[in-house]
Amino acid sequence: MTHTTTEMEQVIEPAETPMIEIRGLTKSFGTFQALKSIDLTIAKGTVFGFVGPNGAGKSTTMSILATLMAPSSGYAKVDGFDVTEYPAEVRKRIGYMPDFFGVYDQFKTLEYMHFYGASYGIPKQEREQLIPQLLELVNLSDKKEAYVDTLSRGMKQRLCLARCLVHDPDLLILDEPASGLDPRARIEMREILRELKAMGKTIIISSHILPELAEMVDEIGVIEHGQMIAKGNVADIQNRMRVKRILSIRLIDRAEEAEHWLREQPFVNRVLRDERGIHVHYSGHDEEQANLLQQMIGAGYKLISFSEGQTNLEDIFLEITKGGEAIS
Amino acid sequence: MRNEGLAGRGSGNWRSRLINPVLDKEFRLRMRTARSMWTMFAYLFAIGLMALCAIYLTQELGSSSASFNPERSRILFYFLSFAQLGLITFMAPGLTAGVISGEREKQTLNLLLTTQQSSTTIILSKLVSSLGFMVLIVVSTIPVYSMVFLYGGISPSQLFQVFIYYFFMMIMLGSLGILFSTLFKRTMISVIVTYGVTLFIYVGTLLIFYVALSVTGNAANNAVNPAVYNWIGHILAWNPGVALYTILDPSAAGQIYEIYNRGQQASQKPVFQLWHEFMIIYALISAGALWLSIVKLRPRLKRRNK
Numbered sequence: 001m002t003h004t005t006t007e008m009e010q011v012i013e014p015a016e017t018p019m020i021e022i023r024g025l026t027k028s029f030g031t032f033q034a035l036k037s038i039d040l041t042i043a044k045g046t047v048f049g050f051v052g053p054n055g056a057g058k059s060t061t062m063s064i065l066a067t068l069m070a071p072s073s074g075y076a077k078v079d080g081f082d083v084t085e086y087p088a089e090v091r092k093r094i095g096y097m098p099d100f101f102g103v104y105d106q107f108k109t110l111e112y113m114h115f116y117g118a119s120y121g122i123p124k125q126e127r128e129q130l131i132p133q134l135l136e137l138v139n140l141s142d143k144k145e146a147y148v149d150t151l152s153r154g155m156k157q158r159l160c161l162a163r164c165l166v167h168d169p170d171l172l173i174l175d176e177p178a179s180g181l182d183p184r185a186r187i188e189m190r191e192i193l194r195e196l197k198a199m200g201k202t203i204i205i206s207s208h209i210l211p212e213l214a215e216m217v218d219e220i221g222v223i224e225h226g227q228m229i230a231k232g233n234v235a236d237i238q239n240r241m242r243v244k245r246i247l248s249i250r251l252i253d254r255a256e257e258a259e260h261w262l263r264e265q266p267f268v269n270r271v272l273r274d275e276r277g278i279h280v281h282y283s284g285h286d287e288e289q290a291n292l293l294q295q296m297i298g299a300g301y302k303l304i305s306f307s308e309g310q311t312n313l314e315d316i317f318l319e320i321t322k323g324g325e326a327i328s
Numbered sequence: 329m330r331n332e333g334l335a336g337r338g339s340g341n342w343r344s345r346l347i348n349p350v351l352d353k354e355f356r357l358r359m360r361t362a363r364s365m366w367t368m369f370a371y372l373f374a375i376g377l378m379a380l381c382a383i384y385l386t387q388e389l390g391s392s393s394a395s396f397n398p399e400r401s402r403i404l405f406y407f408l409s410f411a412q413l414g415l416i417t418f419m420a421p422g423l424t425a426g427v428i429s430g431e432r433e434k435q436t437l438n439l440l441l442t443t444q445q446s447s448t449t450i451i452l453s454k455l456v457s458s459l460g461f462m463v464l465i466v467v468s469t470i471p472v473y474s475m476v477f478l479y480g481g482i483s484p485s486q487l488f489q490v491f492i493y494y495f496f497m498m499i500m501l502g503s504l505g506i507l508f509s510t511l512f513k514r515t516m517i518s519v520i521v522t523y524g525v526t527l528f529i530y531v532g533t534l535l536i537f538y539v540a541l542s543v544t545g546n547a548a549n550n551a552v553n554p555a556v557y558n559w560i561g562h563i564l565a566w567n568p569g570v571a572l573y574t575i576l577d578p579s580a581a582g583q584i585y586e587i588y589n590r591g592q593q594a595s596q597k598p599v600f601q602l603w604h605e606f607m608i609i610y611a612l613i614s615a616g617a618l619w620l621s622i623v624k625l626r627p628r629l630k631r632r633n634k
């Protein structure tokens with residue numbers, strides 16, 4: 001057993017194996033295509049934010065990486081090991097935290113950790129040292145003897161994270177680890193992830209809320225309807241978007257007409273209309289924006305408001321996902 | 329560091345091999361629930377009550393004042409044995425039909441499946457832990473049997489055989505429970521299907537036997553020839569109740585295999601006992617059920633066309 005493991009590592013692992021390599025990955029549930037040809041490469045040591053609205057396919061991708069689901073076509077490799085060919089090797093290397101998980105209520109925190117430690121084949125003496133350290137890392141040291149079902153949601157979330165770390169995996173697959181947490185618990189979670197990043201772990205972390213991730217990830221990938229519609233490092237995506245503003249315009253009437261009129265104007269990239277008004281993705285600067293307002297009034301439109309929205313990551317995200325067309 | 333750990337583990341620590349983490353967890357968690365205690369209590373209460381009723385009834389029927397009556401004690405033993413079979417039949421599916429689907433419903437299964445524990449370890453540990461609990465319960469009923477011994481008429485080897493049979497029934501029904509628990513997402517459905525199949529094994533096989541008997545029945549009437557071997561008897565080897573009866577009364581098997589001559593003496597000793605045949609059949613079925621559970625526990629990852 002031990003022999004084959006080390007041999008395989010030596011044979012398959014050249015210097016620059018990416019931690020995650022996904023090519024043409026698709027997954028169908030019956031006739032429904034949850035993933036439509038995903039390509040993704042994540043280098044070792046990267047913290048990758050996986051963003052997309054609910055139902056986009058984040059959890060599906062992550063379950064495939066965690067060897068819990070077979071892809072319909074394409075492949076996914078973790079540290080060079082195909083998840084369908086060498087699931088045992090992949091499991092050794094990953095710590096997986098599902099979006100929804102349960103705990104064994106009748107266990108105490110320590111027992112819970114020991115159970116998973118033992119399940120990963122870690123000898124008892126080693127666990128005795130390791131587990132207190134892990135509980136310290138996730139701030140659960142004072143809950144060692146507490147029954148797991150008495151822990152709060154945030155604590156369970158952190159316990160599950162400690163559980164992921166028990167076999168010292170190189171890759172952490174965290175599916176919405178901050179969902180359902182109150183702001184304080186979220187900050188705690190973020191701090192822990194920072195420490196893990198400092199420890200050199202590769203982390204793939206998903207969220208349907210972008211700002212939640214923005215400060216701590218190196219790269220983001222945006223997924224929608226089973227397709228990667230944008231990816232790159234955070235700074236790049238922010239730069240590309242920096243000149244853009246989102247103008248929100250409300251009119252008394254003739255909204256549809258105004259929508260078409262706006263599309264003809266310079267610096268206007270995209271125009272969206274909803275019940276709250278017209279949203280213009282605008283790449284002009286202040287000068288041009290002032291001209292646009294003037295011309296709009298000149299053209300006889302009755303404006304209630306003409307305001308410039310903030311361009312933060314959230315807006316970029318909305319822009320990317322609303323348009324549904326790839327930008328990279 | 330990890331490799332050292334693995335090497336250390338490989339150096340033959342029998343305890344860690346015998347008690348794997350999943351088994352350890354199952355035992356701990358099972359014994360911590362109040363339900364287990366109540367199951368045990370209810371079981372012992374039921375079997376004790378039935379034993380008392382049986383003693384009372386046989387006392388009433390046997391008007392003779394003699395307290396030493398082997399015939400009466402045999403009836404008591406039969407009664408207890410079937411009562412115990414009934415209780416095991418109710419208990420085994422209940423204890424096993426939720427072991428996998430329950431973890432799935434509590435959303436702990438995915439975490440377990442991403443550990444290094446093999447599917448075989450997980451399935452067999454689930455089986456062994458529920459067996460352990462059932463054995464504990466059934467062994468705790470042995471004092472009730474001591475009442476029978478007080479009256480005499482039963483050989484210890486027969487008692488031993490009956491307990492072997494119980495153990496087998498637990499494995500058999502437990503394997504089915506685990507199989508359905510693996511195949512069905514919901515515990516409710518798994519429990520219903522397991523009890524349904526159990527009912528079929530008890531009642532369905534009898535019905536099939538009688539149908540087969542009546543279909544070929546005409547032949548029996550004009551059969552004046554002496555006892556002949558008939559295949560229809562083998563249908564009864566699928567029935568646990570009949571199997572238990574042939575343990576209690578070994579001569580019954582001969583009559584069953586020579587079905588046309590019931591009431592007469594069997595012409596010769598049966599080639600082998602019906603309960604042996606029963607065990608072979610269901611050992612294969614149990615092994616198949618466990619194998620299928622192991623295969624189906626984790627999703628099939630490898631694609632054939634590569």
Ligand SMILES: Nc1ncnc2c1ncn2[C@@H]1O[C@H](COP(=O)(O)OP(=O)(O)O)[C@@H](O)[C@H]1O
Pocket residue numbers: 029032034052053054055056057058059060061
């Ligand atoms: N087991 C399944 N059976 C059928 N459809 C599924 C299954 N799992 C996920 N889906 C569908 O696949 C899509 C992607 O789901 P998911 O990966 O969970 O999205 P996300 O995690 O991004 O919210 C959704 O439309 C969901 O309904």
Ligand SMILES: [Mg+2]
Pocket residue numbers: 055058059060099175176
């Ligand atoms: Mg999800």
